[in-house]
Amino acid sequence: MEKKYLQLNDIDAYKTAFNLSNYVWEIVVKWDWFAKKHIGGQFVEAIDSISANIAEGFGRYHKKDKIKFYCYSSGSIKESLDWNEKSKIRNLLSNKEYNHIFRELDKLPKELNQLIKYTNLKLKV
Numbered sequence: 001m002e003k004k005y006l007q008l009n010d011i012d013a014y015k016t017a018f019n020l021s022n023y024v025w026e027i028v029v030k031w032d033w034f035a036k037k038h039i040g041g042q043f044v045e046a047i048d049s050i051s052a053n054i055a056e057g058f059g060r061y062h063k064k065d066k067i068k069f070y071c072y073s074s075g076s077i078k079e080s081l082d083w084n085e086k087s088k089i090r091n092l093l094s095n096k097e098y099n100h101i102f103r104e105l106d107k108l109p110k111e112l113n114q115l116i117k118y119t120n121l122k123l124k125v
Helices: 012-026 033-059 061-090 095-124
Strands: none
Touching: 012 033, 012 095, 033 061, 033 095, 061 095
16 A cells, blocks of 8 residues: 655644635725735735745654744744734725635634644654
8 A cells, every 4th residue: 555645735733824815815906006015915914924934844854843834824824814903904805805815714723733733743853
């Protein structure tokens, strides 16, 4: 029997974050110049860095290195929640868009913690 190795696209936190970043991108690119420049760019960078840090951590060899990048993702989740709130208050997001982004960001910490727990249990290095 062939051994199956965990792939990046098998990780729930990565898939959720990746899909969410593309969802936010599709919204922000339609904003006017001022909103894009002052809120949109930072919102997209924060949301993109969630999946990017998971990917970078996944590519690292040592357990501590992996977890460090997963923790960076956690900070980006909090930052993204802030930009989501600001975007809603400033009438840049519909209620539907805001709620979808909030729900996805709200479930990410649990998925990320499961990844950290899995990394701690399964890796020896």
